[in-house]
Amino acid sequence: MDLLNPEVVHAASMEDLFWQHALTPAEVTLTLEQLFLAIDTHPDVGKLGLTIDIIDRSNDATFNLRIEFNNFIHCQMRTHILRTLDDQSPLKNRDAYETVPGFLIECNSTGLTLRHVPKTREMLRTLKRAFATSGMAPFEDAVWRFDDIAPIDRLFAAINVTLPPSYHFRNMPDLYPRMYAELGSWLRLTGDIPASEVPYYALRELGRIKNNEYQALPTDIIEAIDKLTYIKETPHLAIKGSNRGKMAYTENRRKGAADTQSVMKPGKYLRRVLKDNVSDQKLKEMVAEMQSHAKHDVRIVTTPGEAADVYMNGPNSCMSHGEERFDRTFDLDDDWRHPIEALFWPDGSGDIHLVYVEVQNRPAARALIHTKNRAYPCVYASDWAPGARETLEAWLDENGYRQASDALDGARIPRIELRNGTILCPYIDTHNRGVEVHNDHLVIDGPHEAEYSAGFIDPDGVIADCLCQRCEERVDEDETTYIEREGIDVCQSCLDDYVWALTDDGVELVREDDCEMIDGSHIYGGVEFGYVHDSASDYDLERAGLCRVERTGEIMDKDGCTQTDDGEWVEDDEIRDTHTAPSPNLPVYEDYIRVDTDDVHRTEDCVWMADHNEWWWDQDRAIGDEYTIEHVQNYQVATEVEDNADAA
Numbered sequence: 001m002d003l004l005n006p007e008v009v010h011a012a013s014m015e016d017l018f019w020q021h022a023l024t025p026a027e028v029t030l031t032l033e034q035l036f037l038a039i040d041t042h043p044d045v046g047k048l049g050l051t052i053d054i055i056d057r058s059n060d061a062t063f064n065l066r067i068e069f070n071n072f073i074h075c076q077m078r079t080h081i082l083r084t085l086d087d088q089s090p091l092k093n094r095d096a097y098e099t100v101p102g103f104l105i106e107c108n109s110t111g112l113t114l115r116h117v118p119k120t121r122e123m124l125r126t127l128k129r130a131f132a133t134s135g136m137a138p139f140e141d142a143v144w145r146f147d148d149i150a151p152i153d154r155l156f157a158a159i160n161v162t163l164p165p166s167y168h169f170r171n172m173p174d175l176y177p178r179m180y181a182e183l184g185s186w187l188r189l190t191g192d193i194p195a196s197e198v199p200y201y202a203l204r205e206l207g208r209i210k211n212n213e214y215q216a217l218p219t220d221i222i223e224a225i226d227k228l229t230y231i232k233e234t235p236h237l238a239i240k241g242s243n244r245g246k247m248a249y250t251e252n253r254r255k256g257a258a259d260t261q262s263v264m265k266p267g268k269y270l271r272r273v274l275k276d277n278v279s280d281q282k283l284k285e286m287v288a289e290m291q292s293h294a295k296h297d298v299r300i301v302t303t304p305g306e307a308a309d310v311y312m313n314g315p316n317s318c319m320s321h322g323e324e325r326f327d328r329t330f331d332l333d334d335d336w337r338h339p340i341e342a343l344f345w346p347d348g349s350g351d352i353h354l355v356y357v358e359v360q361n362r363p364a365a366r367a368l369i370h371t372k373n374r375a376y377p378c379v380y381a382s383d384w385a386p387g388a389r390e391t392l393e394a395w396l397d398e399n400g401y402r403q404a405s406d407a408l409d410g411a412r413i414p415r416i417e418l419r420n421g422t423i424l425c426p427y428i429d430t431h432n433r434g435v436e437v438h439n440d441h442l443v444i445d446g447p448h449e450a451e452y453s454a455g456f457i458d459p460d461g462v463i464a465d466c467l468c469q470r471c472e473e474r475v476d477e478d479e480t481t482y483i484e485r486e487g488i489d490v491c492q493s494c495l496d497d498y499v500w501a502l503t504d505d506g507v508e509l510v511r512e513d514d515c516e517m518i519d520g521s522h523i524y525g526g527v528e529f530g531y532v533h534d535s536a537s538d539y540d541l542e543r544a545g546l547c548r549v550e551r552t553g554e555i556m557d558k559d560g561c562t563q564t565d566d567g568e569w570v571e572d573d574e575i576r577d578t579h580t581a582p583s584p585n586l587p588v589y590e591d592y593i594r595v596d597t598d599d600v601h602r603t604e605d606c607v608w609m610a611d612h613n614e615w616w617w618d619q620d621r622a623i624g625d626e627y628t629i630e631h632v633q634n635y636q637v638a639t640e641v642e643d644n645a646d647a648a
Contacts, residue, residue, distance in 0.1 A: 010204065011257035014183050015155050015195035018061075021180040022118045025126040032130045035067070035112055039136070050138040051111075054145050060189035061152060062118055062181075065127070068111035116181040119189075121151040156191030157198040159206065161222055161230050193228055201256035205234035213361060214248075215239050215296075218289050225273050232256075233273075237290060238263050239359050247290075266290050296357045296364075296388065298395040302348035304341035310356050311340050314363030315380040318452035319426050326455040330419050339426035339455030342442070343368065343413050351411050355395065357388040364388035367396065368408060368429070374400050375407035377429035405430040409445035418456055425450040425457045431472045470494040483509050501531035502544050508533070518555045522546065564592060564600045575600055578615045582608050582635045607638040 009017065055064040117123060128146045131139040186203070187195050208214045215237035216222075222230060235249040247269040251262040266287045270278065278286070301307050312322050319340055329337050343352045356366035365381035365388035376396060381389035396403075408428060415438070416424040425435055425442070427450055436446030437459050448457040451473070468475055469488035480489040483498065485508050490498070500507055501515045507527040515531035522529060524544040532541070532555055541547055547558045550568040561569045575592045593606045593616045607619045607629060619629070619636065627638040 007257040009180075009257075010199070010201040010259075011253045012200050013196045014157055014186065014198045014200055014203075017180040017200055018155070018183045018187060018195070019118075022062075022116060022184070023114065023123075023181070025120075025122050028114060028117070028123065028126055029130060031112075031114065032127075032134075036134050036136065036139075050136075052138060052142045052145075054149070060119070060150075060158075061155060061187035062116045062184035063149060065114040065117055066111065067113075116184050118184070119149055119152045124149060124151055150189065153189055155187045155195040156189070157193045157195045157231070158186050158188040158191060159193065159198070159202075159231060161206070161227060193231065197228060198231055199253050199256055201250065201253075201259070202231045202234060204259070205250060205256070206231070209234065209236060221270075221286055221290065224278070224286070229273055235269065235273075239296075296359055296391055298355055298357055298392060301354040301356065302344065302350070304338075304344040304346060307340050307344050307354045308338035310354060310363045310366055311338065314356060314366050315382045317380050325453060328418070328420075328422070329424055329455045331424070332417050332419065334419075337416060337418075337424050339424060339450065342416055342424040342426060343408075343411075343428075345414050350413065352408060352413065355392065357392050359388055365392040367392060369396070369401055370407050370411055373404075373407060373410070374402065375404040376401050377405060377407040378403065406433070406445065409433060411444045413442050413444065415439075415441050421460065422456040422458050423448075424455065426455060427452040431467070468494055470497075481509070485510055499531045500527060500529040501533040502529055502536050502540060502546070503533040504535040504537060504540055516555065518546070520557075522557070562594075562600050564602070566602070570600060576603075576616075580616075581614065582632075582637075603635060607636040610637050610639055 051066075051068045053064075053066040053068070055066060117127075124146045128143050131143045131146075134140065180200075205214075209216045214234075217236060225235070233249040233251070235247050238246045238248040243263045245266070246263045247266045248261045248263050249269065250256040250260075255262065264272070267283055270283055270286055274283075301310055311317075311320050314320065322338070323336050326339055329339055331337050344350055344354075351370055351372045353369050353371060354366060355369055356363045358364065362382075365379060367376045367379045369376045379389055379392055379396075381392070413435070418424055423437065423442070425448070428434070428444060432449045432452075433444050434446045434449035435442040435444055435457065437448055437457075448459060450457050467473075467489070468480060468491035470490045471494055473491060473493075475491045479492055481492075481495050481498075482489055485503070485505075497511055497513070498509045499512045499515060501510050502522075502524060503510060506525050507529045510531075510533050512531065514534050516534075517531055520530070522544065532546070538548060541555065542558065545558050546555050547561050547563070547569040548555050549561060549571055551570065551574065556569075556571065558569075560573075561571055562575060563569050570592050575594050578594050578598075591603045592600050593603055594600050595606060595616045595618050599618065601618055605619055606616045607627075609615055609617050617638065619638075626641055628641055630637045630639065
């Protein structure tokens with residue numbers, strides 16, 4: 001097996017990995033022989049008493065053997081023992097036998113321990129034979145103790161699916177090549193799940209459920225699924241993005257080894273694994289239970305450090321950044337402080353709390369609440385966990401909190417001095433409420449406002465006197481522009497989103513997103529514009545010297561267009577002249593004709609007067625006994641009818 005390939009290891013069964021890493025009878029024999037030799041060749045060691053402990057770990061698969069000297073062996077004696085050992089002795093090369101969390105074979109100044117010794121018949125016979133032939137009374141007297149150990153018959157996995165094991169082996173460091181011998185703690189002699197059927201990746205998946213990295217299924221649904229199927233596939237509720245509410249599971253060993261989960265609708269998955277053992281009605285009830293079970297707990301934070309962690313690891317906002325943005329918020333002790341810490345007292349006694357919903361060990365939705373006002377300014381939620389917002393808003397409603405833009409007004413918060421005479425302060429929702437500055441505290445809703453990218457206020461600085469009503473930033477009044485159509489003042493940055501456009505009320509500054517760009521610039525009412533607002537009608541266009549061409553839908557100058565008898569506008573370049581003869585390729589429904597009366601009609605409404613000066617007429621003039629109308633390819637031709645009397 002390629003131990004450097006995680007996919008190969010994870011695809012193996014627990015039994016395969018255990019046997020490949022467990023102690024062998026040959027290794028145990030060599031270890032004990034070297035120990036006996038060290039004791040026999042050192043005169044002082046033999047005088048010391050020995051204690052032999054067999055620690056049955058009660059897992060039916062392994063036990064620990066501890067051989068300990070009753071007195072402390074000083075360094076010189078230990079050095080002598082190590083010199084006596086062969087260079088290949090496991091006692092001398094301990095690092096090669098390390099495992100997690102201790103050693104398979106450990107030798108220290110007071111004795112020797114063999115860990116995770118398999119309870120095979122061969123291993124027990126090996127130990128009895130080695131002890132019986134040691135020539136040392138303490139070992140010979142301990143031979144009978146191996147008779148009390150029941151040997152392994154067949155290995156089963158000791159996994160309780162409702163209380164899955166923690167998964168210790170997330171990494172596979174080269175320092176621990178024998179680490180999988182500890183799988184013995186999950187193996188036993190009797191049971192109902194053969195260890196050879198349990199893939200190693202199942203421990204990873206079950207561990208994620210136990211550690212709340214996955215959303216577990218309700219217990220009664222877990223119990224309804226075949227135990228081995230549950231262990232192999234580890235179904236759980238998906239809570240990320242568009243897969244939220246679906247069933248995530250490990251489809252096969254290949255995907256399990258690659259750490260790839262598949263998703264399926266809950267009803268379809270349960271029908272797949274339960275087959276005909278569940279009715280349609282029961283299936284619907286199980287699906288409904290899972291959907292309600294997918295809700296997440298709401299947590300409450302009252303201290304500054306916890307609040308900073310939630311902001312930096314949770315939903316995106318101007319305050320969710322770290323030191324890379326707020327690089328000037330160092331306190332007088334030179335400790336970096338996140339601006340949001342200014343809303344929380346160190347002992348958690350303030351009136352402002354932070355409530356949030358955690359999904360997959362990450363804050364997915366959050367809101368500040370004012371416990372005295374029973375109000376909150378707004379909810380921030382991540383797109384990847386859409387249910388988090390609903391959960392948090394439901395909690396706020398159930399606990400009597402209302403949404404209000406001035407929710408945090410009046411709250412007393414700590415004054416945290418920063419270097420250079422500034423004071424820690426975040427952007428305070430909504431519309432940046434600002435603070436009043438007092439000697440030992442601040443009060444929300446005051447003249448001093450922190451920029452969203454700064455995180456502090458300067459009490460001695462110049463306070464901006466105007467609010468941009470688009471981005472809610474404070475700026476000087478002479479740096480704003482009044483948008484008459486919306487009735488708001490905007491800063492120079494937000495002004496970039498506005499253009500001069502023709503509207504239903506003349507030419508105004510409006511948002512570019514609500515406009516159509518036209519070719520060139522035009523002047524109307526003394527104001528130059530290059531856009532047409534969605535509110536402008538055809539009448540407004542014509543009043544400004546513009547028209548919308550029927551064929552292309554483009555807005556053009558009226559001077560280059562003509563209006564047809566049907567009221568449609570046509571570019572002059574698209575109109576055929578009165579005397580221009582028809583051609584086979586003449587488009588019937590796109591070209592227009594300027595007839596002999598100088599009016600413009602669609603080609604389909606005209607006729608070519610073939611023997612009457614060869615020009616185009618309005619077809620209404622060619623109706624009657626004098627002319628015969630003939631359809632030729634894609635146009636009409638009028639021929640004058642001869643007078644029969646004259647012919648005679």
